[in-house]
Structures are given as C-alpha cells and as structure tokens.
Amino acid sequence: MRREGTNPNDVQMSDVLCDFCRAEWTLERLFIEGHHGSCICGDCLSAAYRHVSIESKSDAQPGYKCTMCLEERLDPAYRSPTHPEAFVCRRCVKLAATALEKDPEAGWERPGGRRQREAPDES
Numbered sequence: 001m002r003r004e005g006t007n008p009n010d011v012q013m014s015d016v017l018c019d020f021c022r023a024e025w026t027l028e029r030l031f032i033e034g035h036h037g038s039c040i041c042g043d044c045l046s047a048a049y050r051h052v053s054i055e056s057k058s059d060a061q062p063g064y065k066c067t068m069c070l071e072e073r074l075d076p077a078y079r080s081p082t083h084p085e086a087f088v089c090r091r092c093v094k095l096a097a098t099a100l101e102k103d104p105e106a107g108w109e110r111p112g113g114r115r116q117r118e119a120p121d122e123s
C-alpha cells in the first residue's frame, strides 16, 4: 500500500508500505507487489506461508477479498494479526514464495526449508 499523502507521480521507496505490517520498503527488506500497489514483505510472507501451507490453517472469512490479487477467493487465507482488513489467499502466497525462491538475490527461503539438500557447489 502507499503511505497516505503519497504523490502518485513521485513515489519514494519509503512511501511503499507492507499491507500486513505497515513496514516501509527498504533495500534490505523483501517486498512483493500485488495489484493496485498492495504489497507484502518477506516477513509477512513467511508468516503467511507457515500459516496456510505448513500448519494448514486459514483465516478466510466468507467472501473475503485477497489484498494481493483483489479477488474473492475460496481458498485458505492468512489474515494480518495487526491489520485485520488485510488477507492474502493461498494461491498468492504460493506464487510469491515460488517467485522469491527462484531469485537468488532475494535470499528468501520458505519456512521449513527445502534448499538444505542442495549442497553448495564447491567443485
């Protein structure tokens, strides 16, 4: 999301906030953009991934709209504990997790790990 009062013609990194925890976008913090400027940071994505994929929990409410894809979804969702209007559906969580994992610069690992068995190539 954008900070209130952001100049749409001159958006700064610090104007971009995580919809789920309101953290500012910085160079150290991973951010994934959804539709219409919605964003989720790497920490919230990890929490969401753990919630819907590892613990198989869901905070979905009937007719909820995912903050990231803006669709009314039927699949499980993660709801921000601090900003209850923010939901992310499992599809978006998985898409974001897959995209981040493929990006070596992101250095993101899905909770529970999967990369461990890929031993570093030292030959």
Ligand SMILES: [Zn+2]
Residues within 6 Å of the ligand: 018, 019, 020, 021, 022, 023, 040, 041, 042, 043, 044, 045
């Ligand atoms: Zn966040």
Ligand SMILES: [Zn+2]
Residues within 6 Å of the ligand: 066, 067, 068, 069, 070, 071, 073, 088, 089, 090, 091, 092
């Ligand atoms: Zn979604």
